[in-house]
Each structure stands twice: as structure tokens, then as C-alpha cells.
Amino acid sequence: MTLPASRAECEAWDARDPLAPVRARFQLKSGLIYMDGNSLGALTHDSAARARAMIEDEWGNDLIRSWNVHGWFDLPHRLGAKIAPLIGATADEVLVADSTSVNLFKLASAAMMNRGARHRIVTESGNFPSDIYVLQGLAALSGAAIEIIAVPRTEVIDCIDESTFLVVLTHVHYKTAELFDLPAITRRAHASGARILWDLSHSVGALELDLHASRADFAIGCTYKYLNGGPGAPAFLYVRRDLQDQVQPGLAAWMGHAAPFDFTDDYDPAPGMARHRSGTPSMIAFAALEGALGVWDDIDLRDVRRKSVELSELFIGCVEALGSPEILLASPRAAARRGSHIAFSHPRGYELMQALIARGVIGDFRAPDIIRFALTPLYLRYVDVWDAVTILGEVLLSHDRTELLRRNAVT
Amino acid sequence: MTLPASRAECEAWDARDPLAPVRARFQLKSGLIYMDGNSLGALTHDSAARARAMIEDEWGNDLIRSWNVHGWFDLPHRLGAKIAPLIGATADEVLVADSTSVNLFKLASAAMMNRGARHRIVTESGNFPSDIYVLQGLAALSGAAIEIIAVPRTEVIDCIDESTFLVVLTHVHYKTAELFDLPAITRRAHASGARILWDLSHSVGALELDLHASRADFAIGCTYKYLNGGPGAPAFLYVRRDLQDQVQPGLAAWMGHAAPFDFTDDYDPAPGMARHRSGTPSMIAFAALEGALGVWDDIDLRDVRRKSVELSELFIGCVEALGSPEILLASPRAAARRGSHIAFSHPRGYELMQALIARGVIGDFRAPDIIRFALTPLYLRYVDVWDAVTILGEVLLSHDRTELLRRNAVT
Numbered sequence: 001m002t003l004p005a006s007r008a009e010c011e012a013w014d015a016r017d018p019l020a021p022v023r024a025r026f027q028l029k030s031g032l033i034y035m036d037g038n039s040l041g042a043l044t045h046d047s048a049a050r051a052r053a054m055i056e057d058e059w060g061n062d063l064i065r066s067w068n069v070h071g072w073f074d075l076p077h078r079l080g081a082k083i084a085p086l087i088g089a090t091a092d093e094v095l096v097a098d099s100t101s102v103n104l105f106k107l108a109s110a111a112m113m114n115r116g117a118r119h120r121i122v123t124e125s126g127n128f129p130s131d132i133y134v135l136q137g138l139a140a141l142s143g144a145a146i147e148i149i150a151v152p153r154t155e156v157i158d159c160i161d162e163s164t165f166l167v168v169l170t171h172v173h174y175k176t177a178e179l180f181d182l183p184a185i186t187r188r189a190h191a192s193g194a195r196i197l198w199d200l201s202h203s204v205g206a207l208e209l210d211l212h213a214s215r216a217d218f219a220i221g222c223t224y225k226y227l228n229g230g231p232g233a234p235a236f237l238y239v240r241r242d243l244q245d246q247v248q249p250g251l252a253a254w255m256g257h258a259a260p261f262d263f264t265d266d267y268d269p270a271p272g273m274a275r276h277r278s279g280t281p282s283m284i285a286f287a288a289l290e291g292a293l294g295v296w297d298d299i300d301l302r303d304v305r306r307k308s309v310e311l312s313e314l315f316i317g318c319v320e321a322l323g324s325p326e327i328l329l330a331s332p333r334a335a336a337r338r339g340s341h342i343a344f345s346h347p348r349g350y351e352l353m354q355a356l357i358a359r360g361v362i363g364d365f366r367a368p369d370i371i372r373f374a375l376t377p378l379y380l381r382y383v384d385v386w387d388a389v390t391i392l393g394e395v396l397l398s399h400d401r402t403e404l405l406r407r408n409a410v411t
Numbered sequence: 412m413t414l415p416a417s418r419a420e421c422e423a424w425d426a427r428d429p430l431a432p433v434r435a436r437f438q439l440k441s442g443l444i445y446m447d448g449n450s451l452g453a454l455t456h457d458s459a460a461r462a463r464a465m466i467e468d469e470w471g472n473d474l475i476r477s478w479n480v481h482g483w484f485d486l487p488h489r490l491g492a493k494i495a496p497l498i499g500a501t502a503d504e505v506l507v508a509d510s511t512s513v514n515l516f517k518l519a520s521a522a523m524m525n526r527g528a529r530h531r532i533v534t535e536s537g538n539f540p541s542d543i544y545v546l547q548g549l550a551a552l553s554g555a556a557i558e559i560i561a562v563p564r565t566e567v568i569d570c571i572d573e574s575t576f577l578v579v580l581t582h583v584h585y586k587t588a589e590l591f592d593l594p595a596i597t598r599r600a601h602a603s604g605a606r607i608l609w610d611l612s613h614s615v616g617a618l619e620l621d622l623h624a625s626r627a628d629f630a631i632g633c634t635y636k637y638l639n640g641g642p643g644a645p646a647f648l649y650v651r652r653d654l655q656d657q658v659q660p661g662l663a664a665w666m667g668h669a670a671p672f673d674f675t676d677d678y679d680p681a682p683g684m685a686r687h688r689s690g691t692p693s694m695i696a697f698a699a700l701e702g703a704l705g706v707w708d709d710i711d712l713r714d715v716r717r718k719s720v721e722l723s724e725l726f727i728g729c730v731e732a733l734g735s736p737e738i739l740l741a742s743p744r745a746a747a748r749r750g751s752h753i754a755f756s757h758p759r760g761y762e763l764m765q766a767l768i769a770r771g772v773i774g775d776f777r778a779p780d781i782i783r784f785a786l787t788p789l790y791l792r793y794v795d796v797w798d799a800v801t802i803l804g805e806v807l808l809s810h811d812r813t814e815l816l817r818r819n820a821v822t
Contacts, residue, residue, distance in 0.1 A: 027471045036475045043471040051695060055462055059642055060438045060454040064447040064773060072642065099690025101664030102513060109552055125676050130665035130690060133678040141520055141661035143554050150676055231470055231694035250552035253512030254541035265536050265561055267544040279510025279541060283642035284462060285693035362475060
């Protein structure tokens, strides 16, 4: 792949980018290069408008009747159906509800109750830890001798055995963006008779995904990163169609009942995904997400992935060209093994990121020495990447000079 | 209590009502008498404005930095501190998080893990069923021989025994508004060595509550009824200060960790209420609630309860004066035994409520024959109650006439 070699060439690439018009759907402050979309996606105009209509018209004017007249009750399913094509699922396999952690709890508890004689959950150590905390809480609660095997990612495959009932993995690593081979590991889990649950928080909206083709059992994911649903936006969960009626969440509440308005004392799980609804969800949070998901209607994920790779390669190439000795790529070098953000290590990563933010380049820092940058194809331009690395170069130069002076002063 | 005896007298009562000015803080469509605030409270202007600022300024402009610069991270505690005085708790005893059902799960699972040799949960049958579904799910998950004793409310006290580790009760009944004697039953639970958890969903913002005085262990509640936090607004949970460090939720996630940004693999619960934070919550939903809670700053709950009782007595008195034979009070007649809504039974309750709604009086129907009306002192006027019952009288008269004609035609 030959990438742009000058700012002017970046402009030319932007001019012929099929995703370029999508940028206008976002509210983006001028002068800011926002590269933290892997943590919180930017606001779309549609999201703001939809939330406002929900609050002022639906809640404000139509009040309680909105549950029927504005279809609030079915919104968790309608939003699930909008996410389905982004992960290679059918509309009746995805539900929007609660947070990613709560959804993991529901599905892992369901798998636990179906575990038979197996007692192990296999997962990755050093992953974003909410998932492992959820599993630890669940194991403590069960009272049974559930064993959680948390190992470095390279050892995961070898730990899946006949005692494993569930494998829980995050597809794209939150820090390094390294990808697991989703189809291969799913096959490996199935070969041992284990179920697999994929956390797609850093994948959805950034990569092409095909849960159906891989026959993945369960998935969860968040909507506030590449889907731009808003801070703490409601999460989604997926259960493969043929498993849905075998799987009952340990966290069950009224909206997941087969007949929620009968108000009977005995829990009878609703068919399909509806049983994973729990309490009453925030319609305002749902509305913001609904607005954001509308943007995806006309978008081809192949364009998104292609541009994500190009932006990432441009970013890495430009950083390498800076020739600064202390900034090291902490993500895989091969694009095929990376998600849509890039991590570098730098001994003074924290100060570096603070300096970048002060200059209008927003990424983030993860202890002890990692700086992360998201390449979000819907609203980031080639020229933004060029400018971001130019600023990074200036910041590094100033840093290197200060370091040199400091060292000379010391010696 | 001598209540207004004419519409003009109602107007006079409104003129001297200390809560009258609060009505202007709500967006209320003219011509509508909204009596479903026990299900979904009305929109305040502050709620709409705060949500808009959250979306357009904080998320839209400041993006990820808002977690720090706008204090998003601590918002669950700040909102908890605002709810605390409404339930007789201290600021560090209340947290806003998730839904009422999920919060019940957290606290009931914590109690279950501390149950020692006890194995029973005592609760009420025929209550709003989400609470019992949560307990049933938890029992199934535990794998242990947890017994859920669900009995009619009059039998609850006698079922609390030395094998009971937890009593779960809803303070105000969702259908009839009948009150449990919170201090007395709390004492009874403690006398047997059991913990007690109160669901305050239909109480908070409608009644004076003093959890501290009663030494209640746990409480949960929703914020979309009398607190007007918006459809599906985030819920709250309370743990008495001296119990907080003994209680660990079975549903644990990253925001409840002692050092959430260390991203370590082992769950270490945060001190105090913070351990009950789970995944990342919707800041937009929180903002709408924050706006709504601001209204309570200047309000004395004694005024709220006094007016609630007056509006309820006026409503019941006027309905009794209609002399319609088929509409029967399904709530306790004594105000001291009632919350802030009133239920009546009527053989054709569903049709009756539809006719009322068509005439602009919004209450709701609960199968098989209950119609419910909420008396919300912050935005309902004495004159609204007068007008609502006048319309109810017209609807009943028309109904009774139709019934008479129908019967005559049949015979």
C-alpha cells in the first residue's frame, strides 16, 4: 500500500474518500484532532436531535403513553436489530440493555447454570479487567468450585480443555489493539465442547465481523466507542439463535418475563433475546444511541476497515519517519493483526500525552507508559493524521531537547 | 381535615399552597391532568436543560476530557448525595447506578454471601414482581438450597424466623398504595437476626422517610416516578454506613474497584458505596436526573406529604360523593396507611381509564380491574383533582347509562 507522502497528498486522499461526507454528521470542534474514539466516540447531530425529541416531545408531552405510542417498549430490540448487521448477526439475535459488564454477567451466569460437570472458565490475563471482575464475582456467588483460568493471550488456546465450560475473550485488546483470531479460537472452544463469549467493545464499528460464519455462541459489546452512542451508552448482547431458548440469565427481572404485564409471582423467561432484558432502561440514553446508529445505515464496513487500516498505516509510518528513539510501537506491526487504535510506549508517556492534548491532539494514556490513538474512519481525515503526527514530532523534539539539557546538566 | 367543597375553594387552596410555585418548573401540556406520576414523573425544564448541556457541550465539545473536567466520574455519588436527605440517609450511604432490579441483585447477592447457616428470604407475594424474579434468579444461580418465602403482606411478619437471612419488602404497594410499617418490620427482622431491604420505588419523593432512625440495612428505589428523573432513569441503592465494608456485591465490575485505573486482574472492592458501581453508566441519563433532583433543593418533605394527603382525601371524597355503585376504593381508607397514589376497582376499569385518557385525565390501569391515580404534590393542583373527578363523574354517568340500556335490551 502506497500511502500519502505529503500533507497535499493527504488532502487528495480525503477528497476521494467515500466516507468523507460522513464527517459532516458529527459535531466536531474546529482545531481539535480527536483520536480517542476508542474510548468515547464523537457526537452526531442526529444523536443530539433524537435525544432532544425523546426528552422534550415524547417524555415531556406524551408522558407515560409514549411506552406505546412511541414504541419505547420495543426499542431495546429495534436498536439490537440495527447493531446486528455490524456484527454479522440477525436482527433477532441482538438486544440493547444495561452495561457491557452487566450483560457479561447475564450470559456467563447462563453458561454457568448449563455447565454440567465442567468447572472452568478460560480468559486472558491483562485484558480490560471488568470482564474478569464479573467472572470473579459470579464464581464467588455460585458457591461452587468454579475455576477461572486467566493466562496471557498466547496461552489461552492451550488452556481450553474438557473441563472448560466457557471461554471469555476480548476480540481487540484494549491497550495494544492486538486481535484474536475469532473464527479459529471459536472452533477450538467448540472442539472441546466449551461455549465462547466474545467481548466486541473495541471491535464493533471498527472491523468487519461475522459471528454467524464463526458460529460464536455469545457476544457482548459497548456502544460508546466506535458506535458513538454517548458516554456510558447502553451495551448490547448477542446469543446465537439456536441457543437462545436454552440460556437463562441468572439476573432476571420484569422486562424479561414472558408476560411482563401479567405481574405474576413466578419468573417465566420470555422467548428469544427478550429474556435478557432486566429492569426498565433509560429511554433517553437509548434515544442518543438510536440517533448515532442511524449514521451506519448507508455505510459499508469494508470501507470502514480499509480506511482504518490506511489511517493506521499512515500514522505508524509517519511516527517511524520521526526517528525518535524512545517512542516504540506497542501494537502489532501487521495491520491484519490490529484493531482500529494504535498504542506506543514512551518512558514519559504521561507528559507526552498531556503536551499533545494541550496542542489539540486528543489521545489517551494507560499506565505505566502507553499512549493510545484511535483511528475512527467516520470522522477522522488523512490530513488529521498527518497534522497529529506533525504535532507529535514537535512535542517529541521539545521533549528530547529538554531531556538532553537535563542530562547534560546532571553530568 | 376540612377539604375544599367547590371548585372555587380549590382555587383558593391552590392560591395559598406553599408548593404552588414549583409547578412552573415542569413542562405541562395545557388541558392535561397528569395523574400517572407514580409510573413516570413529568419533565422539569431543568432536566431538559441539563441533558442538553451534557450532550451538546460536555460530550459534544469536551468529549473524553469531561470524565475529569465535568466531574462525570463522581456523578453517581453526587446524585446519591442529593437523594440521601429524601430517604433519611447520609450523603455517603446512597449511590445512583443501574436499574432498581440490578441494584436489588447486587444487595441481595451480598446478603446471600453473608448468610451464614441461614437459608431463607422472606418477601411479599403479589408485589410488583421484578423483585421476586431477581430473588428467584439469584437462588437458581447460587446452587444452594435458598428458599424464597413469598406470602401475603399480613403474613410476612410471622414468617421472619431464625432461618431468615433477608427480608425484601416494597414500602408502598404498587397497586393499592398500602404502606408497610417500615420501622416496626425492620425491628422485627433485626430481632430475628435477619437483614432487611426496602424497595422505596413508590415512596421516595412522596413520603417522609427516615432510614437512619429505623436502622434499615439496605434500600433500593427508582427515580422516574416521584423524583421525575425521566423514563427508565437510573436507580439508587443505600447501605447503612456501618455495614458497607462487610457487604460485597455478587455483580462486580471495573467502576467498583478500589483502583479502577490500575487495571489489575484481581477484584478489590472500593471502600463504601463505590463498590456497588458496576459498568460505565449513561451520563446522559444521569444528567436528566440531575436536573430533576435540583427541584428538591428547596422543598420540605413535610409539605409534600401534607399536600399528598390532602389531594388524596379530596380525590377520594369527591369520588365517594359521585355515589356510583361500581367504583370501589382499593386503597386503604386511612391516609396514614397509604402512599401517594389511589387505586379503585371497577368491573370495566380498562374502558373507564381509556375514556378518562381520551378526556385528558391520565391515570393507568392494572389488570384485572384496577385504575390508579397518582397525587403528585409538586405539579398537581387542588383544582386539577376537582376537575379530574368531575370528568370521572361524567364518564361514569355515561358508562352507567350505557350499562342500563344494555341490560334493559338484554332483559
